[in-house]
Amino acid sequence: MKYIFQLLICVTISLSLQNCAQHNECSVTSPDENICLKFSAERGIPMYKVEYKGEIVIESSKLGIDFKGLSGLKENFEVVDFKMQSVNENWDQPWGEFKTITDNHNELIVELREKNGEKRQMNIVFRLFNDGLGFRYVIPEQLNLDEVVIANELTQFNFSKENDVWWIPVHSENSYYESFYRKSKISETDTINTPATFELKNGLYMSIHEANLTDYASMTLRKTSNKSYEAELVPWSNGDKVYTKAPFKSPWRTIIIGDEPGDLATSTLTLNLNEPSLIKDTSWIEPSKYIGIWWGMHLEKFTWGQGPNHGATTENTKQYIDFAAKHGFDGVLVEGWNVGWDGEWFKDGSDFSFTQAYPDFNLEEIGLYAAQNNVRLIGHHETAGAVSNYEAQMEDAFKLYQKNAVNAVKTGYVNKYLDGKEWHDGQFGVRHYRKVIETAAKHQIMIDNHEPVKGTGLQRTYPNLMTQEGARGQEYDAWSKDGGNPPSHTTIIPFTRMLAGPFDFTPGTFNFDYETANKARVQTTLAKQLALYVIIFSPQQMASDLPKNYEGHKAFEFIKQVPVVWSDTKVLDAEIGEFVITARKDWNSEDWYLGTITNEASRLLEIDLSFLDTNFRYKAEIYTDGDVASYEDNPYPVDIETKELTNKDRLKILLSPGGGAAIKFTPI
Numbered sequence: 001m002k003y004i005f006q007l008l009i010c011v012t013i014s015l016s017l018q019n020c021a022q023h024n025e026c027s028v029t030s031p032d033e034n035i036c037l038k039f040s041a042e043r044g045i046p047m048y049k050v051e052y053k054g055e056i057v058i059e060s061s062k063l064g065i066d067f068k069g070l071s072g073l074k075e076n077f078e079v080v081d082f083k084m085q086s087v088n089e090n091w092d093q094p095w096g097e098f099k100t101i102t103d104n105h106n107e108l109i110v111e112l113r114e115k116n117g118e119k120r121q122m123n124i125v126f127r128l129f130n131d132g133l134g135f136r137y138v139i140p141e142q143l144n145l146d147e148v149v150i151a152n153e154l155t156q157f158n159f160s161k162e163n164d165v166w167w168i169p170v171h172s173e174n175s176y177y178e179s180f181y182r183k184s185k186i187s188e189t190d191t192i193n194t195p196a197t198f199e200l201k202n203g204l205y206m207s208i209h210e211a212n213l214t215d216y217a218s219m220t221l222r223k224t225s226n227k228s229y230e231a232e233l234v235p236w237s238n239g240d241k242v243y244t245k246a247p248f249k250s251p252w253r254t255i256i257i258g259d260e261p262g263d264l265a266t267s268t269l270t271l272n273l274n275e276p277s278l279i280k281d282t283s284w285i286e287p288s289k290y291i292g293i294w295w296g297m298h299l300e301k302f303t304w305g306q307g308p309n310h311g312a313t314t315e316n317t318k319q320y321i322d323f324a325a326k327h328g329f330d331g332v333l334v335e336g337w338n339v340g341w342d343g344e345w346f347k348d349g350s351d352f353s354f355t356q357a358y359p360d361f362n363l364e365e366i367g368l369y370a371a372q373n374n375v376r377l378i379g380h381h382e383t384a385g386a387v388s389n390y391e392a393q394m395e396d397a398f399k400l401y402q403k404n405a406v407n408a409v410k411t412g413y414v415n416k417y418l419d420g421k422e423w424h425d426g427q428f429g430v431r432h433y434r435k436v437i438e439t440a441a442k443h444q445i446m447i448d449n450h451e452p453v454k455g456t457g458l459q460r461t462y463p464n465l466m467t468q469e470g471a472r473g474q475e476y477d478a479w480s481k482d483g484g485n486p487p488s489h490t491t492i493i494p495f496t497r498m499l500a501g502p503f504d505f506t507p508g509t510f511n512f513d514y515e516t517a518n519k520a521r522v523q524t525t526l527a528k529q530l531a532l533y534v535i536i537f538s539p540q541q542m543a544s545d546l547p548k549n550y551e552g553h554k555a556f557e558f559i560k561q562v563p564v565v566w567s568d569t570k571v572l573d574a575e576i577g578e579f580v581i582t583a584r585k586d587w588n589s590e591d592w593y594l595g596t597i598t599n600e601a602s603r604l605l606e607i608d609l610s611f612l613d614t615n616f617r618y619k620a621e622i623y624t625d626g627d628v629a630s631y632e633d634n635p636y637p638v639d640i641e642t643k644e645l646t647n648k649d650r651l652k653i654l655l656s657p658g659g660g661a662a663i664k665f666t667p668i
């Protein structure tokens with residue numbers, strides 16, 4: 001690691017470090033000098049302000065922490081010292097949307113001490129990258145501060161204008177982020193979840209979120225005026241926010257800034273603000289494509305619980321394994337294999353056993369059969385929110401799976417609360433989810449977590465945390481009373497939910513003619529289903545439809561071939577809520593893939609292929625919406641054609657309403 005102790009000067013202010021200290025204020029810029037952070041502690045109150053290319057994007061905003069029963073760390077401060085350092089280094093990911101990530105940032109550490117009284121200390125660390133900034137509170141070990149209960153964090157985000165924001169509410173509609181993102185003026189919001197994506201009046205895009213959420217409560221944003229938010233930590237059931245003890249650190253509060261929506265989607269700031277991997281040998285971590293005994297339950301064809309239509313039988317699972325082996329899938333997920341599903345399983349969850357299979361499911365036999373076929377069984381732990389019941393069995397449950405060669409487990413927490421009273425995203429939930437990831441890692445198991453706490457880049461530290469839900473997935477298209485996800489949904493999430501990390505959306509619908517009680521429908525064309533494999537990143541990616549719907553279908557070839565991890569990613573063009581064009585390079589070859597999707601509107605795109613490497617001609621296998629395709633009444637038509645193309649070419653593609661296109665480029 002290269003540390004250079006250097007002086008950074010903002011465009012407008014010129015201060016030496018010494019002057020910084022004298023003036024109780026200091027500035028630091030991003031390495032490219034586009035972003036400037038100004039810290040000040042005039043009148044003893046810590047404040048920050050952010051400029052982008054010379055324009056103020058965050059006005060003076062307060063910083064601080066409030067404690068229960070103690071005065072807060074928020075005023076009466078003097079600056080003891082300013083420290084700066086720069087880092088410019090590359091690190092490699094075991095999997096991801098980029099093989100190599102550059103961590104190039106300038107850091108400013110502000111050391112504060114109360115001017116009188118107990119003279120307590122608080123440091124604030126700012127890191128400025130070219131794609132945004134992060135800051136965190138670091139409370140050192142000290143005489144006059146020991147165990148504390150955080151009552152709230154006072155971090156403000158004051159905008160200069162009343163911008164538009166893409167947001168979902170906190171807990172009122174759903175407690176694990178399964179809401180539609182909506183765009184409105186700040187004044188029309190209330191308390192919102194992060195990532196929250198802002199469209200600024202000057203045309204910029206900004207996302208506020210957090211990184212490295214460790215033993216803390218999630219940060220949400222409480223509207224305090226029509227131009228500002230304040231951090232609002234998710235409480236325990238008794239109203240307390242965080243139990244901790246000095247020394248402690250808050251998660252990073254992050255602000256990603258870009259000229260285009262794609263700059264947010266390809267930002268690596270959140271990963272850079274997490275710690276390097278704690279798992280030294282990552283050879284057992286294998287990105288994978290999987291099928292599952294899953295959609296059948298959501299379509300009410302199979303049941304999770306016992307009965308004549310029980311999905312998770314040995315026989316049925318073997319058939320899925322045969323299909324996976326035939327078509328090159330790595331894994332088969334099986335839900336409903338274990339005791340506890342009979343009746344209304346989602347009400348309580350304390351009946352779930354994670355080691356006892358139903359009599360018609362022979363785990364050992366299936367484990368062996370899968371191994372013989374070079375396929376892995378993917379395990380499933382649905383808790384229905386009963387965390388204590390799960391934690392009591394967790395070690396044994398992972399041991400059992402490890403013994404049967406299961407190296408990935410999908411977890412689930414379908415319940416408004418955890419253990420009947422705690423939020424998924426409070427400190428209770430954060431601690432639990434971490435325990436799962438750590439216990440799984442001990443048994444060399446990867447995690448796909450549904451009903452999670454939002455992602456904050458922890459997959460850098462625990463690369464066995466492969467993917468999460470934490471948004472409305474395609475399952476809503478089976479049973480949701482509102483009819484399912486409208487076509488615009490997937491044109492929004494790359495710039496909102498996806499900023500929190502990989503998403504197990506479960507694309508791959510090929511049959512749109514199913515009937516369920518609520519008459520929901522997958523509201524895309526078939527070609528758009530293919531495109532979603534490129535648009536939505538998940539290193540564990542599902543082909544969600546029933547095997548029989550894939551058999552003999554020409555377009556299935558794309559799902560079989562599309563990779564799940566990428567050495568490079570570019571968003572070529574996008575308008576949030578309208579359309580997206582994303583190109584990604586295969587992790588393991590010189591192949592490129594392109595996915596493009598639209599909302600309800602049909603549109604003609606002309607795509608510049610200059611992202612392709614200059615030294616190749618490519619065979620392009622192109623899957624587009626057929627002539628009269630439409631998500632509303634004719635999702636099926638797909639045209640498949642092959643062309644020779646180079647990076648000098650432009651490609652015209654017509655997307656149907658709710659449509660999309662997917663392309664594989666192979667060097668010739």
Ligand code: NOJ
Binds near residue numbers: 335382412451475
């Ligand atoms: C909700 C999950 O999101 C879904 O994928 C799963 O099938 C059910 N819970 C049952 O565990």
